[in-house]
Amino acid sequence: MSYTNVFIIADTEANLKELSCGASTLGSKFSTVIFDEQLQSVAASYGPEKIYHFQAPESGIIEDNARVIADMVQAASPEMVLLSNTTRGRLLAGKIGAYLDTCVIAGVTELTEEGTKRMVYGGAAFRTQKATAQTAVVTCNAGVFEVSEGQASGDAAVEAGSAASDVKIKKIETQPKEGVSSNIAIAKKVVDMGRGFKEEKDVEMCRELASLLGAELGCSRPVAENNGWLPKSVYIGVTGIILKPEMIVSLCISGQVQHMVGINQAKKIIAINKDERAPIFASCDLGLVGDVYQILPMLIEKLK
Amino acid sequence: MDIIACIKVVPEEQDIVTLPNNELSFDKVQWKIGQYDLNAVEAGKQLAKQTGGSLKVLTIGGDALSKTKIRKDILSRGADELNIVVTDQKLDDSLMTAKAIVEALKEMGSFDLLLFGTGSSDIYSQQTGNQVGALLDMPVLNEVNAIEEGGAGLKVERMLENEVEVLELPVPAVLSVTSEINTPTIPGMRDIMAAGKKPVNELSADISSLTEYSEVVSDLAPVQKDRQLKVLKGETEEMVDALIQFLNS
Ligand SMILES: Cc1cc2nc3c(=O)[nH]c(=O)nc-3n(C[C@H](O)[C@H](O)[C@H](O)COP(=O)(O)OP(=O)(O)OC[C@H]3O[C@@H](n4cnc5c(N)ncnc54)[C@H](O)[C@@H]3O)c2cc1C
DSSP: OOEEEEEEEOSSHHHHHHHHHHHHHHEEEEEEEESOGGGHHHHHTTOOSEEEEOOOOTTSOGGGGHHHHHHHHHHHOOSEEEEESSHHHHHHHHHHHHHHTOOEEEEEEEEOSSOEEEEEGGGTEEEEEEEOSSSEEEEEOTTSSOOOOOOSOOOOEEEEOOOOOOOOOEEEEEEEOSSOOOOGGGOSEEEEEOTTOOOTTHHHHHHHHHHHHTOEEEEOHHHHHTSOSSOGGGBBSTTSBOOOOSEEEEESOOOOHHHHHHHTTOSEEEEEESOTTOGGGGGOSEEEESOHHHHHHHHHHHHO | OEEEEEEOEEEOGGGOEEOTTSBEEOTTOOEEEOTTHHHHHHHHHHHHHHHTOEEEEEEEESGGGGOHHHHHHHHTTTOSEEEEEEOOSOOOSHHHHHHHHHHHHTTSOOOSEEEEOSSOTTTOOOOHHHHHHHHHTOOEEEEEEEEEEETTEEEEEEEOSSEEEEEEEOSSEEEEEOTTSOOOOOOOHHHHHHHTTSOEEEOOOOOTTOOOSEEEEEEEOOOOOOOOOEEEESOHHHHHHHHHHHHHO
């Protein structure tokens, strides 16, 4: 079965581009929901049939639009509603799924005509799942679709959505988080920092290697969550991001399954660890057994 | 504030065995409280204490819930009361689970706040709380990283990918908390002793007519890529040179 009608709901410009590319490869026609008027021309450049613009209520959040979006989607009856697996994407998906009385398949790493794939049981398995309802709501992990710039002429009709009807939540303020912008989910090369490093300033060494290789810097969960050395948005693994880069260099990573599922799809894995018995050496292409504090400085020197 | 934390009892990942055909065997699994649900229970416990309220736990699942050990484990985490629905329905679809929870809640009386973890540690769709909130038509939020009483009800911090939102909402409300909102306390001897005396209610919620909205085709262990497995040790400089050669190849 090929999809004939897909809706995408995009909360940011990056998500808009990725979902538009996905929808145009999956469906013969698609429509786009945006929340920011300034994204209209980007949305139009991918050639959707229609663009719907919804607005967050004053001092509310865009998720307050879930009910009115669900009503609009119901009338159009698409086979699939696609969102990004972000905090907002998930809440929108859950509410819309409940209003439409349909399934939400969340955190999908692969989406084909046959169905969806996502990770379950802490990385022990990939689940292949198929929607049996008329409209499936699906949230995609970053990197599922290849992103390219839109080429369409950009004259899609724009329709203003009805005003949000859920208005119980009041936004007081937003505070920026620091230093979180990263392209790691779609990077070709990645440096992967593990818990074996001793100090926060070692992040600099890893960053230097990354910049010499033209790579993005990511880490294991304890480095982000326990040490707080890197933002949580760049930790790799079953509950973080799942990567498919050309190459990953894993430093001081032991190789626990919850982390490995995030890097196993890399074409090449290079591992540096001082413990010869570290499980990562059983699933790498090149492994160096040694002290990272000796190997890494020399590697950086030589690459310069 | 009267709080209900909804939790899931899940198979211990380490006991799941991969069979030669890549299917999974659950024959030897022990059952435990979902890792992220511990944060929901802890948040509920703290908030109930601060506000002089109560914390109940609701869980729905299979036979594993009949065991005294898991019941005591749940109750030792700070709940005043445990409510259980034992069912042989497979709850693989989050909307089906959400509907079952709504059904069970009807037997539990009123509440001010429903809490969920960020996701169940087995299926991890991160959707059940969102869907329960929508079904109950209550204000609902995910990824909540701080909760206090304030404004017309609650004041919360919510983690987005690159910012933190500060929001106010009235109660009753439904919140899913992050795994960083707190560090769950490990129950002490006294908590475990007290757990045995707390009430456990088996609810009669009839959820047999609920149907799934999606079909699980297969659960298969990830296929391992063939790796070169070239592992070097010895002189640092030789290893570094080999690495650089590998990078350039
Ligand atoms: C439900 C659940 C979900 C999880 N999700 C994730 C997830 O998404 N992502 C994730 O990463 N983890 C996740 N985890 C945690 C995971 O199980 C591991 O604890 C974690 O991946 C370990 O990270 P690490 O390899 O960096 O650290 P460690 O396991 O502590 O390994 C550190 C390594 O560094 C090496 N080392 C130390 N010093 C040096 C040195 N000087 N030179 C060279 N090598 C050195 C050591 O030999 C060791 O092998 C999850 C756990 C659970 C229970």
